[in-house]
Amino acid sequence: MAEQRTEGTPAGEGCGRERPTEDGVVFGLLGRTLAHSWSPQIHAALGSVPYALIEREPEEVEGFVRHGSWRGLNVTIPYKRRAFELADEHTPAARRLGVANTLVRLADGRILADNTDLTGFAWMLERFCVRELSARDARSALEGREALVLGSGGASHAVVAALEDAGAHVSVISRSGDDTYETLAERHPDAALVCNATPVGMFPGCPASPVPEGDLARLRGLAGVLDVVYNPTRTGICLAAERLGVPSESGLAMLVSQACRSSERFLGREVDDALAAAVERDLRAQTLNVALIGMPGSGKTTCGKRLARLLKRPFVDLDDAFGLDHGISPAACITERGEAAFRALETETLSRYASRSSLVIACGGGVVTREENYALLRQNSTIVALDRPLEQLSSRGRPLSASRGVERLARERMGLYRSWANLVLACTGSAAGDAEAIRGALGL
Ligand SMILES: Nc1ncnc2c1ncn2[C@@H]1O[C@H](COP(=O)(O)OP(=O)(O)O)[C@@H](O)[C@H]1O
Ligand SMILES: O=C(O)C1=C[C@@H](OP(=O)(O)O)[C@@H](O)[C@H](O)C1
Ligand SMILES: [Mg+2]
Numbered sequence: 001m002a003e004q005r006t007e008g009t010p011a012g013e014g015c016g017r018e019r020p021t022e023d024g025v026v027f028g029l030l031g032r033t034l035a036h037s038w039s040p041q042i043h044a045a046l047g048s049v050p051y052a053l054i055e056r057e058p059e060e061v062e063g064f065v066r067h068g069s070w071r072g073l074n075v076t077i078p079y080k081r082r083a084f085e086l087a088d089e090h091t092p093a094a095r096r097l098g099v100a101n102t103l104v105r106l107a108d109g110r111i112l113a114d115n116t117d118l119t120g121f122a123w124m125l126e127r128f129c130v131r132e133l134s135a136r137d138a139r140s141a142l143e144g145r146e147a148l149v150l151g152s153g154g155a156s157h158a159v160v161a162a163l164e165d166a167g168a169h170v171s172v173i174s175r176s177g178d179d180t181y182e183t184l185a186e187r188h189p190d191a192a193l194v195c196n197a198t199p200v201g202m203f204p205g206c207p208a209s210p211v212p213e214g215d216l217a218r219l220r221g222l223a224g225v226l227d228v229v230y231n232p233t234r235t236g237i238c239l240a241a242e243r244l245g246v247p248s249e250s251g252l253a254m255l256v257s258q259a260c261r262s263s264e265r266f267l268g269r270e271v272d273d274a275l276a277a278a279v280e281r282d283l284r285a286q287t288l289n290v291a292l293i294g295m296p297g298s299g300k301t302t303c304g305k306r307l308a309r310l311l312k313r314p315f316v317d318l319d320d321a322f323g324l325d326h327g328i329s330p331a332a333c334i335t336e337r338g339e340a341a342f343r344a345l346e347t348e349t350l351s352r353y354a355s356r357s358s359l360v361i362a363c364g365g366g367v368v369t370r371e372e373n374y375a376l377l378r379q380n381s382t383i384v385a386l387d388r389p390l391e392q393l394s395s396r397g398r399p400l401s402a403s404r405g406v407e408r409l410a411r412e413r414m415g416l417y418r419s420w421a422n423l424v425l426a427c428t429g430s431a432a433g434d435a436e437a438i439r440g441a442l443g444l
Contacts, residue, residue: 025069027266028052030061030083031076036203036231038283039074042256045279046271048072048263062086065103065111072266073103074259080154087113097157102262114265115158120258122162124249125226129166132247133223141223143167146191148184150210151198152177155228159197168193181211185218194219194237196227201235206355207379209236213243222246230255232355232380233288239375256280285444287357291377293417294386295410296365296401297393299431303386304362306435311444317362322349330364334399343370351376365409366400368416377420384438385421392427 027048029039034053043051054073056064061079065086075083080099084090087103088110094100100113126138135141147168149159156172163170171188173179179187200210216222216237225241230251234242241248256279260271290307292300301317308315319330326333326345333342347370353361354376361381367373377383390410395401401409418424423441428434 024050025052025054026050027072028054028070029074029076030054030056030064030079032056032058032078034076037076038230038255038287039259041283041286042259042279043263045282046260046263046275048266058082070103071105072262074262075101075103077154084113087111089113091115093118093161096161099154099157101258102265104265112265114262116258116261116265117155117158117254118161119261120254120256121158121228122165123257124251124253125162125166127253128224128226128247128249132249138166141166142193145169145193145221146171146188147193147195148173148188148191150174150181150194150196150200153197156197159195159228163193163195181215184211185215189219190221191219192221192223194222194225196225196229196235196237199229201227201232201237202229203231203357204355206232207234207236207239207375209240211237211240213240216240216246217244224248227251228254231287231357233284234379236375236379239379242378252284253280256283285442287380289354289357289359289361289381290438290442290444291354291361291363291381291383292386293363293367293377293383293420294365295388295390295393295406295413295417296398297395297406298365298386298388299427299434300362300365300386302431303434303438304360306431307438308360310435310439311360313358313360315360315362316353318346318349318353318367319362319364321353322346322364325349325352331397331399339366339400346370347373347376354381355379365398365413368413368420374420382423382442383421384442385417385424386427386434387417387424388427 028051029037032055034055037053040051061082080101083103084094084098084100089112091114093115094113097115100115101117102114104112106112129135129138129141133141145168147163147170149156149170149172152172152174160170171179173181173184196210198210201208225237225246225248227235227238227250229235235250238248238250256276260276264271292304294300305315323329350373390406393406425437428437
């Protein structure tokens with residue numbers, strides 16, 4: 001069927017194949033696949049609402065940007081360049097990078113493009129230098145020092161620009177070209193800061209790191225590690241930095257900060273630092289899992305169910321998940337195949353669930369017996385150890401408690417439970433009381 005054109009409509013506009021007016025969209029995020037975006041939550045807290053997720057195919061972008069009813073848009077991959085091109089005016093940040101993550105409809109109908117990824121990263125960098133490096137500001141921490149930026153894609157340009165503004169000597173590390181990951185440690189032993197601007201380590205591919213820990217360890221002057229990836233809360237490279245005693249931060253602050261700067265453009269008012277900090281704190285609290293560890297029979301499963309109900313979160317019992325994943329219960333697996341075989345499979349199950357967000361997770365009592373399980377939990381969970389008097393622990397259906405004895409297990413493990421935990425809860429005597437106490441202590 002031939003396309004009908006309304007009288008007076010310029011060619012190519014308002015044609016039948018385009019979505020018509022997009023009525024109802026006021027603010028939103030434009031991209032291709034957006035299911036996992038956290039921007040709606042952030043903008044709800046900032047007041048830039050209603051805020052929609054707007055998934056469009058490449059051929060639909062121009063029509064939507066030019067003729068949609070929107071007042072303000074965030075833009076993500078793969079449309080940041082296109083957004084820049086479709087705008088009539090550009091802020092200095094957008095012009096400098098040639099890509100836009102923010103579009104604003106001006107009063108006269110023209111479109112302004114901004115890049116708040118640059119200002120967002122600059123804000124996170126500034127705060128990191130003050131808080132973690134005890135510097136007056138980013139410039140006093142970085143001027144004349146070497147900073148490495150991993151990756152040469154879209155996010156990399158914003159990171160490089162912010163670091164150059166702070167006076168750092170920036171080298172971009174990429175898979176091809178002169179400066180590769182293979183030669184990083186050899187060529188840049190004095191780098192003070194490493195910033196990941198690749199998607200390596202992003203959920204669900206976590207906790208991978210773009211740089212092996214051994215190479216980070218060879219950077220003699222390394223003072224900090226930053227990541228633009230914000231999910232999980234502690235990415236693989238941040239966990240590696242943590243093990244080396246180097247301060248690190250993943251990209252949640254940048255995500256929130258770029259949203260604040262966009263919201264300011266959308267609504268024509270300032271978002272103060274206190275609101276930005278509150279939004280970041282709430283988002284972190286909502287998205288981190290709560291993982292319960294402790295002796296077998298200490299009440300992880302029982303208390304976890306209660307806590308999940310209290311917090312209105314999904315509950316995962318890793319022993320049950322183990323059964324579903326591997327078709328055998330933990331107890332039967334230990335008895336029939338031995339503990340080592342069980343532990344390997346347990347780590348597989350743990351890694352699938354612990355990378356997710358906003359769960360209450362009850363671990364098996366032996367999760368602390370494998371060092372690698374710590375990073376899996378730490379990446380996106382607040383770890384809570386239940387401390388219940390040994391004489392109250394049940395050994396029923398628990399082959400290790402029965403064969404080795406609870407006292408010996410406690411001697412082997414209590415130190416680990418305590419050192420892995422962000423919070424050690426002396427059990428109150430009831431699972432409901434324990435759940436309430438955890439909620440209170442974590443401020444959830
Ligand atoms: N806070 C508590 N006070 C008293 N008994 C409890 C408490 N939490 C759990 N229980 C009981 O202790 C036993 C072990 O609890 P469970 O949740 O299976 O422990 P875990 O998952 O740590 O092995 C169960 O019989 C349960 O009913
Ligand atoms: O302590 C352990 O080594 C174990 C504890 C069990 O979980 P609970 O702590 O929930 O009993 C279960 O994972 C398995 O039998 C091994
Ligand atoms: Mg249990």
